[in-house]
Amino acid sequence: MRIDIISVVPGLLEGPFSHSILKRAEEKGLAKVQIHNLRDYAIGKQKQVDDYAFGGGAGMVMMIEPIAKCIEALQSQRTYDEIIYLTPDGATFDQVMANELSLKGNLMMLCGHYKGVDERVRQKFITKEISIGDFVLSGGELAAAVLADAIIRLIPGVLNDETSALTDSFQDGLLAPPVYTRPAAYDGMEVPDILLSGHQAKIEDWRFEQSVRRTKERRPDLLDRE
Ligand code: ADE
Secondary structure (H helix, E strand, C coil): CEEEEEECCHHHHCCHHHCHHHHHHHHCCCCEEEEEEHHHHCECCCCECEEECCCCCCCEEECHHHHHHHHHHHHCCCCCCEEEEEEEEEEECCHHHHHHHHCCCEEEEEECECCCECHHHHHHCCCEEEECCCCCCCECHHHHHHHHHHHHCCCCCCCCHHHCHHHCCCCCCCCCCCCCCCCCEECCEECCHHHHCCCHHHHHHHHHHHHHHHHHHHCHHHHHCC
16 A cells, blocks of 8 residues: 655654554555655745635635645556545544555545645545544644554554454444453452453453443444444
């Protein structure tokens, strides 16, 4: 998979992809993330990428021309399965979307800033609008990093057995069960006997019960979905 991310603050995206699982995914040749500085496609000597909103009001709007130049330059090199715009008014990201996007070949992500992008960018180029939750970030970069992380870890071969995504929360529609490691007793708190019993089938039953209980308590809305 290849993910191209367009940003006016590319520095915000330098960290996440050079560590741990995401770095390994790139080293294994399973996922490549390329950051593009929108300013490289800016207009005029001022390197302008935003302007005042028609109709007035506080806040700047990202202009269509630099974004169009950047997107078209990328499109001339490869075909994209989705061109995603990160925005608080998009569809809320979840594990189902992460699974779907992990099956794609090439993704482009556009990070908004200021008051957002000129509406015509959305009309002309964007195929999916995604929010990571009902709150407003100062830009789409951290949201793009969240998406990329959730998507890349699902690509077959990225995780090894110990970190398999199959047992993650949400992957089966339930929250994950509690987990324990050594020591078996700490400050009077004991690990449940069943986990030390060696009965694998009973352990799986217990984990499932705990998952259902935890989901009922914390996220009953997940059980109402079809
Ligand atoms: N940009 C600003 N806030 C955002 C959010 N909640 N999700 C995605 N992109 C955003």
